[in-house]
Amino acid sequence: MNADRSLRELMSLKGRVALVTGGAGHIGRSIGHALAELGADIAVIDISSSGSADAAAELSRQWKVAAAGFDCDLEQAEVVRDLPRRVRERFGRIDIIVNCAAFVGTSGLEGWAVPFEQQADATWRRALEVNLTAPFVLVQAAAGDLRASGHGSIINISSIYGLAGPDWRLYEGTDLGNPAAYAASKGGLIQATRWLATTLAPQVRVNAIAPGGVFRDTPEPFLGRYVARTPLGRMAREEDFKGAVAYLASDLSAYVTGQCLTVDGGWTVW
Structure with a gap:
């Protein structure tokens, strides 16, 4: 019997190609x-x-890795469906897909980050197209590549608002919003993760990450209220998600599928 692989060997992604939307x-x-x-x-x-x-x-x-940029309008299903072919022509394979692109709460869309009565159904449809339909189409088109990989892994970037409803007390007296379409699409992405996990098994693993709020010059009073509600006492930084991605993309998580790893400083434990 061979000795177990080291952690360094398990986490190595050498020879693999990762496709990152919203990269x-x-x-x-x-x-x-x-x-x-x-x-x-x-x-x-x-x-x-x-x-x-x-x-x-x-x-x-x-x-010192090979990397290439690809433009893609995720609202155009046929363009999304053709994306794996373009990546395959450049790299020869696809082993990892990270569905990160999304309309978020601060996106400058008409009828988006406004009171519920003013939220537009047209914008709702656009959000679901980018946040939920595009990952479905992309994974469907790349399923053959991922199955052939031997290490196929999909990581869907959801949100705490795919798990919990908004605490509107955080938003009182601010210009920040929390659109219904964002929550619905991110919640749908978690359920799509579970569905795909059983459908693409055993060749491909499918998991999700639910990030908490990320600090980007976040204004008061929202910042203070959010931090007070977070057990670890701060908003997230981008680097807080690196470990979760490394774990789920690599063989460190070779026996993990269908899960949503919440990286939110404890925000959702209340």
Whole structure:
């Protein structure tokens, strides 16, 4: 019987290709760095071709891996469906998919981060298209690649608002919003994770991460209220999600599928 692999061997992603949607954004960029540091080549997907190219160049320069940017409008199903072909032509394989791109609570959309009565059904549909439909279409199109990998792993980036309802006391007297479509799409992504986990098993593992609120010049009084409600006493930083991604993408979690790992400083334990 062979000796167990070391932790270093289990976490290595050398020879694997990771596709990261929203890869030029705040969390997506951090995820790309985590995967590249472990040796993965990275396909950076973003709606902006210049943004994805810049993020890819940064990864190549810092971690000496192959990285390339791909522009993709996730509201266009046919474009999303063609994305695995484009990545395969560049890298030859796809082993890991991280569905990180999303309309978030601060997105500048009409009828989005406004009171419930003013939230637009057209914007609701756009949010579900990007946050929930695009991951479905992408995984469906890349299922063959992931099955062939031998290490296929999908990580869906959800949210605490896919797990819990909003505490509106945090928002009183602020310009911040919490759209219904965001919560519905992120909750749907967690259930899609469970569905895909049983459907793509045993060749492909499917898990989710539910991040808590991330500090980005977050204004008062929201910041103080949020921190007071969080057991670890602060908002998240992008690097807080690196460990969770490294775990779920690699063979460290080879016997883990269908799970949602909440990385929220304890926000949802109350």
